[in-house]
Amino acid sequence: MKRAVIVQAKRTPIGKVNGMLKDYELHExxxxxxxxxxxxxxxxxxxxxxxxxxxxxxxxxxxxxxxxGLPLSVPGLTLDRQCSAGLEAIRLACFLIQGGAGTCYIAGGMESASTSPFSKRARFSPDKVGDPDMGTAAENVAEKHGITREAQDAYAKLSYERSWRAFENGILADELIPVGSHSQDEEFFKKRKMETLLKRAKPIFKPDGTVTAGNSCGIHDGASAVLVMEEETAIKNGYRPILRFFDSEVSGVHPNYPGIAPVPAIQAILERNYLTIDDIDLIEINEAFASKIAACANELSIPYEKLNVNGGALTIGHPYGASGAVMITKLFYEVQKRRSCKYVLAAIGSGGGVGVAILFEAF
Incomplete structure (x- = not known):
């Protein structure tokens, strides 16, 4: 069987909705x-x-x-698995290489909430099953899994501090390619007093809820992609493989609880490969809501020390279709700094109750 490897990864700076990237169309x-x-x-x-x-x-x-300016012979495929779309694109490219369909793919995702023509979201699920907005669904996850406001705020603060530390130490610079004059994430234009903001934030989805603007991601614009190649082809073309595709899983859960969807996907990968969380060196789970991260971490016994180590969407933002590829880009650069990683994993849950997870072997 052919082996798929990631040899390059980049992302654009991420801008707030109607912010610094508001005038860029998706293809731009x-x-x-x-x-x-x-x-x-x-x-x-x-x-x-x-x-x-x-x-x-x-x-x-x-x-x-x-x-x-790519050759006219390069076709292009756009897919939608809601917030899992960018990760699914990479997963599909890896499987195509394994199956012998090709040797070289660019895969990832993009989102421009600023230029979207849609005034409201698409339906995730039939009403008879349950079709909550993602914020309400985050509250559902918090209630079902016993995630307190304090636990959510504590994680949001940790993520914010990690993101800013990564930015200030230049760790994020390797990930980025400029868009026009923009070369850094918009959230880093000004530091906020996060502890104060978290204390003052009111529940926004339920009057007596625990999910606030402080422990939720924002709405953002951005894009991210990776270069996926067949391993021998990559080496022959002078590329150094960084991540080798090892396994993946897609799972479905009740649409009322999409935030927990990464759990069965990750569990299936671990069980199939006779691994435990202890065997995974770095894990990225998309930070749409702190309630989701805390619930997934509790269910899988993931220590925060190996989870989203340079922060994530709670700070820099969640450009829906791009976020899965942003996580892979983060892993791509972090494993090169650590050198001791063997397995790394990325997972994301999305509207409708779908979870996607990918396991990579680090070189």
Whole structure:
């Protein structure tokens, strides 16, 4: 069987909705990434696979490939698995390589909430099953799994401190490729007094709830992608593999509790490969809500020391379709700094109750 490896990874700076990236259409956000990742390989790219959630519709991956100046022979595929879309795109590219369909793919995701033509979200589930907004669903997860406001705020504070430390130490700089004049995440323009904000924040989804603006992610714009190649092909072309695709799983849970969807996906991967959480060196779970992270960590016995070590979406933001690829980009650079990692894992839960997880072996 062919082996899929990730040899390059980048993301754009992430901007707030109607913020610094508000004038960039989706294909304009993705094109710089595609141009960078395809440099010297333009004629060898089998496909560009990009996730997107809030429009504008059409095959944005193809549009982005054309905007980037890739050969007309590179087709482009746009997929939507809600917030899991960017991770699913990478998963699909890895399977295509394993199956012998191709040897070189660009995969990831993009989102521009600022330019979305849709005024409200798509339906996640039939009303007879339950179709809560994600904030209400985060409250559901907190209630079902006993996650207190204090636990959520504590994690949000930890994530914020980690994100700022990573930014101030230059750790995030390797991940980024500029978009126009923008070369850093908009959230780092000004530091906030997070402890005070967390104390003052009121519940926003239920009057007596625990989920607040302080322990929830914002709505953002951004894109991220990776270069996935067949291992021998990568080496022959002068690339150094960093992450080798090892296994993946997609799971479904009740749509009322999408935040817990990473748990069965991760459990299935661990059981199938005779691994435990102790065997995984680094884990990224998308920080849509602190309640979700705390619940997943409790259910899987994940120590915070190995989870989202450089912060995540609670600080820099959650550009829906891009977030899965942002997590892989973070892992890509962090394993190169540590050198001692063997296994790393990324997972994300999404509207409708779908969880996607990918396990990589680090070189």
């Amino acid at each position: 956000l993705a094109a710089p990434l595609l141009k960078y990742l395809s440099a010297g390989l333009e004629e060898k790219i089998d496909d560009v696979i990009l996730g997107n959630v809030v429009g504008p519709g059409g095959n944005i991956a193809r549009l982005s490939a054309l905007e980037a």
